[in-house]
Amino acid sequence: MNQAQFIHNHEQQWLLLEVLCNPQLHPDKIIQRRKKEQGKRNSKASQPKSFYEDQILALSTELIKQADFPELYRAVCQHFSLAKSRRYSPHLIERLSLLVEQAHQVFYRPAHIYGDSALSGIIKFFTRTFPQTVRNEINWFWLSCVVFYVPLIAMVIVIQFRPEFVYSIMSPDSVSGMEAMYDPQAEHIGRERGSESDSLMFGFYIFNNTSIGFRTFATGLLLGIGSLFTLLFNGLNIGSVAGHLTQLGYSSTFWPFVVGHSALELTAIALSGAAGLKLGFSILMPGRKSRYQSLLDAARISVRIMGGVAMMFVMAAFIEAYWSSTQFIAPVIKYSVGAMLWSLVLFYFSFVGKKVDRKAGRQSTAGQNES
Amino acid sequence: MLDTIKTVETPEGVELVLSCAGFYVRSIAWLLDALIQGVILLLLGIALPSLGKFGMGLFLIAIFVLNWFYPVLFEIYMNGQTPGKRIMKIQVLLMDGTLVNWGASMLRNLLRTVDFLPFFYVLGFISMLFSKDFRRLGDLAANTLVVYKRVLKNRPEIPEVPAIAAAINLTAGEQQSIVSYAERYSKFSPQRAEELARLATPLLQGMTEKQTISASERILGIANYLVGHR
Numbered sequence: 001m002n003q004a005q006f007i008h009n010h011e012q013q014w015l016l017l018e019v020l021c022n023p024q025l026h027p028d029k030i031i032q033r034r035k036k037e038q039g040k041r042n043s044k045a046s047q048p049k050s051f052y053e054d055q056i057l058a059l060s061t062e063l064i065k066q067a068d069f070p071e072l073y074r075a076v077c078q079h080f081s082l083a084k085s086r087r088y089s090p091h092l093i094e095r096l097s098l099l100v101e102q103a104h105q106v107f108y109r110p111a112h113i114y115g116d117s118a119l120s121g122i123i124k125f126f127t128r129t130f131p132q133t134v135r136n137e138i139n140w141f142w143l144s145c146v147v148f149y150v151p152l153i154a155m156v157i158v159i160q161f162r163p164e165f166v167y168s169i170m171s172p173d174s175v176s177g178m179e180a181m182y183d184p185q186a187e188h189i190g191r192e193r194g195s196e197s198d199s200l201m202f203g204f205y206i207f208n209n210t211s212i213g214f215r216t217f218a219t220g221l222l223l224g225i226g227s228l229f230t231l232l233f234n235g236l237n238i239g240s241v242a243g244h245l246t247q248l249g250y251s252s253t254f255w256p257f258v259v260g261h262s263a264l265e266l267t268a269i270a271l272s273g274a275a276g277l278k279l280g281f282s283i284l285m286p287g288r289k290s291r292y293q294s295l296l297d298a299a300r301i302s303v304r305i306m307g308g309v310a311m312m313f314v315m316a317a318f319i320e321a322y323w324s325s326t327q328f329i330a331p332v333i334k335y336s337v338g339a340m341l342w343s344l345v346l347f348y349f350s351f352v353g354k355k356v357d358r359k360a361g362r363q364s365t366a367g368q369n370e371s
Numbered sequence: 372m373l374d375t376i377k378t379v380e381t382p383e384g385v386e387l388v389l390s391c392a393g394f395y396v397r398s399i400a401w402l403l404d405a406l407i408q409g410v411i412l413l414l415l416g417i418a419l420p421s422l423g424k425f426g427m428g429l430f431l432i433a434i435f436v437l438n439w440f441y442p443v444l445f446e447i448y449m450n451g452q453t454p455g456k457r458i459m460k461i462q463v464l465l466m467d468g469t470l471v472n473w474g475a476s477m478l479r480n481l482l483r484t485v486d487f488l489p490f491f492y493v494l495g496f497i498s499m500l501f502s503k504d505f506r507r508l509g510d511l512a513a514n515t516l517v518v519y520k521r522v523l524k525n526r527p528e529i530p531e532v533p534a535i536a537a538a539i540n541l542t543a544g545e546q547q548s549i550v551s552y553a554e555r556y557s558k559f560s561p562q563r564a565e566e567l568a569r570l571a572t573p574l575l576q577g578m579t580e581k582q583t584i585s586a587s588e589r590i591l592g593i594a595n596y597l598v599g600h601r
Contacts, residue, residue: 003550004599051526077383087543089550089598091527098523101387101468105450110472113447203428207435214439218484221508226485279512292511299512303478 003088010079012063014099015056017072019064021102025050026064027057073103128353130308133301134271135349137278144273147231148266155239156246163247169240182245182253198321205317209265213272213313217306220276223284227276234269256331259338260324263345264316268309275302275309377504377516379468387468389518391504392461394496397517403455408437439480446476452520462520475513482509527554534601535592539573546597549574553594556587 001009019025030053050056080096112121134141159165166175212230219226245254282298283291323337379387415433419426445453451463451471463471463479471479486495486507495507504516530553541549549571556564568586569575574593575586584592595601 002597002599051523074383077381077385080385087547089529089554090547091554095523097388098521100381100385101521104381104383104385104387104468105464105470108467108469110447110470112473197424197428199428200424200431201428203431203435207431210435211438214481215484218482219488221482221485221512222488295512296514299478299514300474303474303481303513306481307473307477 001086003092006079006083006086006088007092010075011055012059013072013075014079014096015052015059016064016067017069017076017099017103018050018052019056019059020067020069020072021099021106022049025053025056027059027061030057069103069107073100073107076100076103125304125307126311129304131349131352133304134308137274137301137305140274140278140281141270144227144231144270144277147228148235148270148273151232151235152239152242155236156243159240159243159247163244166240166244169236170244175244178241178245179248179250182250182257184250184253198325201325202317202321205320206314209268209317210310210313213268213309214306216269216272217276217279217302217309220273220279220302222280224277224280227273227280230276231269231273252331256334257324259335260341261316261320262338263341264312264319267345267349268312268316271305271309271312275305278302374503375505377518379466381468389464389468389516390521392459392517392519393505394499396459396461396519397499397505398492400453400455400459400461403458404442404453405455407454408441411437442480442483443473443476446471446480447473456517460520460522461517463515463517466514466516471513471515475515478513479509479515482512485509527557529553529594529598529600530556530591531600532588532591532595534596535589536596537574537593538576541597549590549594550597553591553598556591561587 019027023029030049033049076096077100080093080100083093083096112118155165155169170178212234216227216230216234219230242254242258245251278298279295279302282294286294289297319341324334375391375393377389377391379389381387412434415430419430419433422429442453446463449457452461456462463476465471465475483495486492486498486509488494492507495509498508498511499505502511506516510516529550552567559567564587565585568590571586571590575589
């Protein structure tokens with residue numbers, strides 16, 4: 001078959017596939033665009049979206065409606081291979097190769113991007129994928145917790161007996177800043193502000209805390225060192241603030257302030273660390289995989305944790321800005337809300353998504369029995 | 372083989388040819404994105420403070436979103452292209468030639484932090500130098516690569532002249548060269564076209580002084596014959 005016959009026989013399929021890949025090339029759209037361009041005649045005619053627009057215009061809309069993408073795509077893949085092996089003209093091969101490349105991208109496009117499907121994807125992520133992933137990677141979480149909470153608690157205890165220890169971690173300036181913020185005699189607890197600036201602080205907490213969490217994760221790629229360091233540093237820092245203020249007798253202002261958002265925020269930090277550690281240690285301890293394959297697998301899983309962690313940081317920032325800072329609420333209520341949030345977090349990671357697991361498992365075994 | 376070309380076999384058994392984008396284009400694309408982000412922040416910085424502290428809060432959130440999610444959202448919803456990449460005509464793809472998904476895009480953009488270390492993308496630069504397809508650390512972990520987005524550049528027409536059968540047998544490769552010559556004919560000056568055509572001496576044998584057609588016309592005729600315009 002010579003090239004002219006080949007084009008004559010198959011070009012309609014190529015044009016159809018081109019339209020299906022690029023909705024902008026639908027004949028109606030082309031006519032619309034051309035009319036618009038005629039309207040403003042003075043501007044020079046823009047480059048056509050496709051060099052084959054005139055032929056696309058000749059296609060009937062009915063044909064486009066009936067076109068079957070997978071079938072067309074497979075056919076054009078075959079045409080491309082034929083054209084290559086028969087050494088048809090370079091332009092024809094290029095045209096088909098681009099068409100195949102474009103169709104390949106459209107055909108294997110990731111799901112859950114638009115509209116309802118995106119929403120269902122998000123819901124599925126938070127009701128199943130995220131808590132399930134955390135449960136699967138719980139060992140990394142415990143390791144991260146050890147690195148984070150042990151120095152934190154140790155610092156709180158040590159400072160009760162050796163108050164000057166706080167200065168080994170924090171500069172005198174930031175210590176006195178902290179003291180001023182949580183002084184029970186002061187008008188404002190927390191950072192100095194009126195209720196209007198809650199929104200400012202909301203923005204600040206999102207910007208600051210989430211970025212720290214992301215960095216804790218990312219620097220884990222450096223063989224876990226970055227995550228370890230950030231966890232340790234944050235643990236020591238938070239511990240020395242808490243220890244120092246408790247030792248000063250500011251407990252009545254400090255603990256009610258932090259208890260509300262602590263559940264989400266501390267857990268989110270620990271989870272960021274867990275994801276980072278998983279990433280770093282996958283290179284150090286690849287097991288039976290190649291180091292690179294091990295990294296790829298670990299990265300794919302740990303980024304899921306980070307998706308959830310981002311949401312937790314935003315929620316923690318919301319609570320910290322709008323709830324923790326309120327001063328007219330009795331500490332008892334704040335403590336009970338804090339306890340409730342801790343148990344919610346515990347419940348979420350222990351149980352959410354579990355029932356679905358079992359059901360899916362049953363269904364799959366039922367399927368096996370049938371076959 | 373060119374080492375900037377990467378071929379990927381699709382499940383359909385077709386080979387896609389991807390040309391990897393190097394450090395220079397990618398850094399220009401990054402610079403353009405940084406400029407766009409800067410302009411957006413500047414505009415917000417002018418507009419938002421009029422809303423008082425509430426506006427300042429929004430501004431901080433905007434910095435956060437622009438910093439971490441600007442590349443992710445564009446890569447997901449604009450077929451792997453941030454505005455800067457779009458201008459530079461490059462695109463982020465997974466290693467199998469498909470578009471990036473949420474996980475891969477988030478990963479490569481979160482790990483940008485590490486590529487930036489110790490200052491201004493030094494690690495990323497080193498990684499791009501030593502990895503095979505100019506991939507920075509984020510690309511390596513997310514299994515992505517950045518490629519030039521190809522488009523059809525023109526639609527050449529083979530000049531229609533009376534078809535002439537070649538006197539000798541041509542291999543497939545030779546046939547392809549002749550058709551390629553015909554497709555590019557309109558871009559040559561007539562003199563250059565003639566000069567090139569005369570190089571194909573075996574095809575010109577039998578051309579006598581009496582014949583009035585030039586060598587280029589003869590080659591075009593053969594090309595017409597080969598593609599089937601008989």
